[in-house]
Amino acid sequence: MTEANGRKADHPIDPIFLKRFSPRAFTGEAIPQGELLTIFEAARWAPSAYNSQPWRLFYGCRDTAQWPLFLGLLNEPNQLWAKNAAAIVVLASKPNFLQPGTNNEMISKTPSYDTGAAWANLALQSTMLGWVAHGIIGFDTARAATELKLPGDWRVEAGVVIGRLGDKSILPEALAAREAPNSRRPLGETIFEGGYTG
Numbered sequence: 001m002t003e004a005n006g007r008k009a010d011h012p013i014d015p016i017f018l019k020r021f022s023p024r025a026f027t028g029e030a031i032p033q034g035e036l037l038t039i040f041e042a043a044r045w046a047p048s049a050y051n052s053q054p055w056r057l058f059y060g061c062r063d064t065a066q067w068p069l070f071l072g073l074l075n076e077p078n079q080l081w082a083k084n085a086a087a088i089v090v091l092a093s094k095p096n097f098l099q100p101g102t103n104n105e106m107i108s109k110t111p112s113y114d115t116g117a118a119w120a121n122l123a124l125q126s127t128m129l130g131w132v133a134h135g136i137i138g139f140d141t142a143r144a145a146t147e148l149k150l151p152g153d154w155r156v157e158a159g160v161v162i163g164r165l166g167d168k169s170i171l172p173e174a175l176a177a178r179e180a181p182n183s184r185r186p187l188g189e190t191i192f193e194g195g196y197t198g
Contacts, residue, residue: 005181020127021181022134024081025171026163031086035129042125048114052097055115058148059089075138085163090144092156115157134161
């Protein structure tokens with residue numbers, strides 16, 4: 001079976017899935033623009049219904065004019081550790097898309113699902129480049145929509161904090177104790193051949 005990062009898969013998978021995790025300790029290192037764009041490029045190639053690509057990514061990097069805004073969107077507990085990150089990203093989704101081959105807009109049934117696929121690509125590409133990405137919901141989504149000037153029908157989905165993995169000793173004791181890759185429920189509790197069997 002595949003093992004990496006103190007984790008063990010029940011079936012053979014690529015180690016990248018075990019290497020990826022969501023830490024809170026970051027070094028404070030800035031991310032080179034080229035590497036950040038590579039991470040965003042991976043998100044761009046996520047699958048989506050009708051290839052509608054409903055996600056939009058808004059970001060601010062440390063040591064830039066945008067950084068205070070993005071850091072300030074996070075709730076205080078998340079600001080405590082995210083202040084050492086390299087970039088903060090807000091993901092939003094657009095509910096309507098142009099139906100292929102027509103001029104008719106359709107309402108998508110899956111913009112959140114599709115945006116989640118983009119997040120997964122982003123997280124895995126971050127890991128492949130030696131960075132880490134931590135998805136968050138602890139931020140002011142209403143303020144994010146206003147500050148980022150999103151059209152009224154768009155939905156703020158989640159945030160992502162990207163950085164270089166740091167030593168957990170920089171975190172408060174309660175967070176440092178949680179700073180390790182976690183496990184998953186057994187596959188048999190997640191998949192069902194046929195209907196739900198409880």
